Every structure is written in structure tokens, then in C-alpha cells.
Amino acid sequence: MNNSNNVYYLKQIDYNKNAIYEKLKDLDIFQIIKPGMTVLLKPNFIKESHQYKKNSWIQIITNGSILYATTKVVIEHLKNSGKIIIADGPDFGANINKITKLTDIESIYSLCKKNNIIFEFIDLRDNYLKIIGEIKIYKKNLPGDPDGSVIFNIKKENSEFFGHKNFNMKYWGADLDIDEVNRAHNGVDNLYKVSKSVLNSDVFINLPKLKTHKKAGITCSLKNLVGINTYRNFLPHHTQGFPENGGDQFPQKSKKSDIEQKYVTFIKTKILPIPILNLLFIPIKKITRRYFGDTREVIRSGNWYGNDTIWRTILDLNKIIMYGDDNGILHDKPIRHYISIIDGIVGGEGQGPLSAEPINSNCIIAGVNPLAVDCVCAKIMGFDYKKIPSLKNGFKIKNYPISNFQFNDINVLSDIKKFNNKLLDIDIQDTHKFTPHFGWKDHIELES
Numbered sequence: 001m002n003n004s005n006n007v008y009y010l011k012q013i014d015y016n017k018n019a020i021y022e023k024l025k026d027l028d029i030f031q032i033i034k035p036g037m038t039v040l041l042k043p044n045f046i047k048e049s050h051q052y053k054k055n056s057w058i059q060i061i062t063n064g065s066i067l068y069a070t071t072k073v074v075i076e077h078l079k080n081s082g083k084i085i086i087a088d089g090p091d092f093g094a095n096i097n098k099i100t101k102l103t104d105i106e107s108i109y110s111l112c113k114k115n116n117i118i119f120e121f122i123d124l125r126d127n128y129l130k131i132i133g134e135i136k137i138y139k140k141n142l143p144g145d146p147d148g149s150v151i152f153n154i155k156k157e158n159s160e161f162f163g164h165k166n167f168n169m170k171y172w173g174a175d176l177d178i179d180e181v182n183r184a185h186n187g188v189d190n191l192y193k194v195s196k197s198v199l200n201s202d203v204f205i206n207l208p209k210l211k212t213h214k215k216a217g218i219t220c221s222l223k224n225l226v227g228i229n230t231y232r233n234f235l236p237h238h239t240q241g242f243p244e245n246g247g248d249q250f251p252q253k254s255k256k257s258d259i260e261q262k263y264v265t266f267i268k269t270k271i272l273p274i275p276i277l278n279l280l281f282i283p284i285k286k287i288t289r290r291y292f293g294d295t296r297e298v299i300r301s302g303n304w305y306g307n308d309t310i311w312r313t314i315l316d317l318n319k320i321i322m323y324g325d326d327n328g329i330l331h332d333k334p335i336r337h338y339i340s341i342i343d344g345i346v347g348g349e350g351q352g353p354l355s356a357e358p359i360n361s362n363c364i365i366a367g368v369n370p371l372a373v374d375c376v377c378a379k380i381m382g383f384d385y386k387k388i389p390s391l392k393n394g395f396k397i398k399n400y401p402i403s404n405f406q407f408n409d410i411n412v413l414s415d416i417k418k419f420n421n422k423l424l425d426i427d428i429q430d431t432h433k434f435t436p437h438f439g440w441k442d443h444i445e446l447e448s
Contacts, residue, residue: 004369005405007376007423009414012345013362020069020364023415024341025076029368032337033077033203038085040201041074043067044208044224044343045088048098051354057102059348059358062207064103066343066364070205071108080116084108087145087197088227089124091354092174096123122146124195126230147196149230150328152320158330158399159190160312161236166246169239171309172301174232176268184234192320193231199326203337206370210344210361210377212352214303214437215310217388217444219353220377221340221370225317238302239309240265248307251299251439260292260300296351297438304439311389318370319400330400340373341366344380349434361432371395371403372410376423379446381434387444 010023024030033039043062050056071084078084086105090096100106105121112119126149128140156162165187173181184191198204208224215237216223229235241247241261250257292298302309322338323330342365348356363380367373371394378385385391385407395406410423418430428448436444 004367004403005372005409006411006413007365007367007369007372009376009380009412009416009419010364010366011362011414011416012364013360015063015065015345017065017068020065021072023364024069024073024366027366029339029366030073030077032339033074035077035079035081037078037202038083038200039074039078039203039205040085040087040198041067041070041205041207042198042224042227043086043088043103044211044219044227045090045094045096045099045103046227047091047094047354048102050356056358058346059209059211059356060354061099061103062209062343063345064105064107066207066341066345067103067105068108068111070207070341071111074205075112075115075117078115078117083118083120084112085120085122085197085201087120087122087124087195089195089229089232090227092125092127092129092232120197122195122197124197124227124230144230145195145197147200149193150196150199150324150326152192152194152324152328152330154190154192154316154319154330156188158319160315160393160397161185161190164308164312166239169241169245169247171236172238172240172249173235174237177233178265178269181233181236185236190316191234192317193229193234194317194320194324195228195230196326198228198321199324201336203339204321206338206340208340208342209348210342210363210365210381211348211356212350212381212434212437212440214352214439215301215307216314216390217305217436217440218374218378218381218383220342220374222314222318222374222390222394225314225321228317228321235313236309237313238307243306248302248304248309249300251304251306256292257300263288263292296355299439303437305387305443308389311393314390315394315397315402318394318402319397322402323400338370339366339368340370342373342377344377347381347432347434349381349436351437357435359432359434361434369403372405375407375410376412379423379426380431382428382431382446383434383436383444384446
């Protein structure tokens with residue numbers, strides 16, 4: 001973790017891959033890469049487009065120019081000997097072929113081939129789900145990680161879920177099997193199924209977007225690790241219920257939200273798991289949405305600042321990438337080289353992650369510690385790190401910490417004079433004013 005409190009903030013106004021390369025090539029964060037290593041690049045490839053605007057994508061996924069420029073720098077350090085992997089586990093319903101075309105993965109393959117570097121692209125998902133009108137119609141098995149996956153069990157106080165389990169309320173994961181995610185997180189055991197290719201890499205390069213998130217506040221380095229999982233239903237996203245009974249599904253209990261909670265639980269556990277009923281349920285959902293309200297307007301499913309679940313998942317995953325080996329064991333000291341490079345040239349604001357709108361944030365943010373990098377991201381977005389649970393609690397981890405510093409120790413190294421300072425001392429007036437997700441609005445913003 002040496003110098004891990006230093007974070008680069010670089011001005012970059014467009015996706016010219018040669019200009020991006022020039023910004024990155026002399027950064028000391030790449031000095032850890034040596035000939036013969038396997039370097040894994042993990043972008044944010046969540047979905048091929050905005051959820052409701054099929055031709056809008058630049059603010060949704062990591063841009064191919066960032067990937068290309070980073071690959072070029074890595075190749076120079078590998079010196080004609082080594083391997084580069086680009087891998088991610090996108091949303092269940094993402095079209096990976098469209099994503100690879102948008103990001104021109106073929107050009108990266110050609111660049112590696114030209115320089116005698118082995119290249120591999122991996123879709124880490126175990127399966128693909130066909131989704132119509134937000135209803136999952138069928139499941140298709142995918143090859144997944146050719147090296148397989150590893151089950152981690154972060155037991156008791158080693159997990160951020162320790163002491164959180166409320167046996168009256170259940171966790172919701174990424175799929176319909178609510179019992180499965182609660183078996184995986186039962187108050188003692190905490191299971192995660194992680195890509196073995198990720199764990200076998202010598203250097204892990206995280207390449208997220210600078211973007212808002214409905215459940216986590218922001219989705220940058222820390223949150224981007226959701227994509228290293230080959231099976232996402234082990235990941236608690238929110239907790240059933242209301243704050244008064246230990247849940248965070250809704251911000252408050254009302255007659256309508258109480259009915260919705262019971263209705264949603266019944267539909268998802270009893271109706272939707274039966275394939276033949278899925279298509280029949282699409283018109284019913286349209287009717288019920290009129291009564292309960294559209295998710296773009298109503299806070300539900302933990303999509304608000306009171307989500308007390310997802311940050312625990314996020315921090316556990318970051319412990320794994322830092323301390324975990326390919327046998328599912330957490331070591332006493334960090335065992336993996338780590339770099340984070342944020343695509344903030346065009347960021348995403350508002351209803352992120354899938355419905356974010358583009359904002360010209362004109363920057364690349366990079367470092368070797370995800371917590372330090374994300375604290376810089378938060379401030380640049382105009383957000384208070386103390387109001388983002390994964391950041392605030394990231395500094396409080398007792399077992400398997402992900403930083404050996406505090407917020408006030410973070411230094412920003414920049415090609416812009418006013419940003420070349422302690423993060424604490426950067427003027428709020430010089431930051432961007434990202435619009436947060438409406439479930440976080442008027443709660444997450446910095447106060448001038």
C-alpha cells in the first residue's frame with residue numbers, strides 16, 4: 001500500500017486514444033508491471049446502452065479508447081512477454097457482442113498480436129437471461145471463465161455483514177431465488193463466487209466509469225468489483241422491508257409500500273420462477289406499475305441513500321481482490337498488484353447505473369488504491385464521501401483493511417494547478433455538480 005494515498009487527476013476532453021496514451025504512459029502506477037506477467041483489465045461493461053435510449057451508451061460503459069491506451073502502456077512494460085486479459089461479468093441481459101463492437105476489442109487484440117502479447121477476452125457470466133419488459137423470460141448457459149471460479153467464505157467478523165443479519169427480513173440478490181442469497185449470507189457464512197482468471201492475474205487493472213448509482217451512490221472503483229463475480233445471486237443488493245424493521249427496500253412504511261413489499265415478494269418467489277407464467281405477467285406488471293408508480297419516479301428496491309446492504313457487499317469484494325488467492329483463502333497481507341483508472345471523460349449522472357445521462361467531466365482519475373481513487377471521484381462529482389456508505393465505512397474496516405490512511409491523507413497529483421493539492425483542500429467551487437440519482441438527491445451533495 002506504499003504511496004496508495006496518491007491519486008492522479010488528469011484533464012482529458014475527448015476520447016482520442018493517442019492523447020489518452022500520452023496522459024497515461026509516464027504514470028508511476030504502471031511500474032509494478034514486469035515482463036512475463038498476466039495483466040487483467042476489468043472495465044465496466046454493464047450493458048450495451050442506456051436502459052431506455054438504445055443509441056445512448058458513451059456514459060454507460062468504459063470507452064474503448066481508454067482500454068486501448070491502457071493496453072498500449074501495459075504492453076510497453078511487458079516488453080514482448082506476457083498476457084493481457086480483458087474480462088467482465090456484465091448485467092445478466094447484456095449483449096456482449098454489441099459491447100465488444102462499441103469498444104472495438106478487435107483493435108486491442110490486433111495491438112497485442114503485433115507485440116507478441118497473448119490476448120484473451122472473457123465474458124465472466126455463467127448464464128445469460130432474456131429479458132422482456134423487465135421480466136426474465138429464459139436462461140441460457142454461457143461458457144463463463146475458462147479457468148472456472150472460486151468460492152470465498154468470509155466468516156463472521158471478517159465480513160462487513162457481521163452483526164447485520166436480521167432474520168425477520170431477507171436479503172435480495174440479483175435473481176429470483178431469495179432463499180439462495182440468504183443461505184449464502186446466513187449471519188455466519190458469507191459466500192462469493194469469483195472469477196479464477198481474475199484471481200490468477202499478477203496485476204488487476206480496474207477501469208470503471210465515473211457514474212452515479214441508485215443503490216450505492218456512485219459506481220467507480222469499489223462498486224465495479226461486482227463484475228468479477230461469475231454468479232451474482234450470492235450478492236446481497238438490499239434488505240426486505242423498512243428501516244423501522246431493519247430493512248432498506250423502502251425509505252418508509254406506508255399502506256402502499258407495505259402492500260407492494262408483500263406483492264413483490266409473492267410475485268418474485270411464487271410466480272416468476274415458473275417460466276410459462278413470465279410472459280403472461282408482462283401486461284399485469286404494466287397495470288400494477290400504474291398503481292405503485294414507475295421505478296424512475298418511486299424509491300424502491302434499496303434505490304436510496306439509506307441502503308445499508310450493498311456497501312457491505314462492495315467492501316467484502318474489495319477484500320477479496322486485495323487479499324484473496326485462487327484457493328478462496330484470504331491472506332494476512334495484500335497479495336495482488338492493483339491499479340484503478342477511471343473513465344471520467346464523459347461521466348454519467350442522474351439515474352445511474354443503467355439510465356445515467358452524459359456529463360462532460362473531462363478527466364481521467366488513477367491510482368493504486370480503490371478507496372483513495374473513489375474519494376477523489378466523489379469530490380470531483382460534487383459529492384460528500386461521508387454520505388456514501390462504501391467510502392465512509394471503507395475507512396473503518398477492522399479485518400482486512402483496504403487502506404492504511406484516512407481521507408485527510410489523500411493527495412491529488414494533477415496537470416491542473418488548482419487540483420494539485422490535498423484532496424481535503426480542493427475548493428468545492430472547482431468540482432463538477434453531478435446530479436445524483438433521485439433517491440440520493442439533497443443528501444449526497446457537498447455543502448459549500
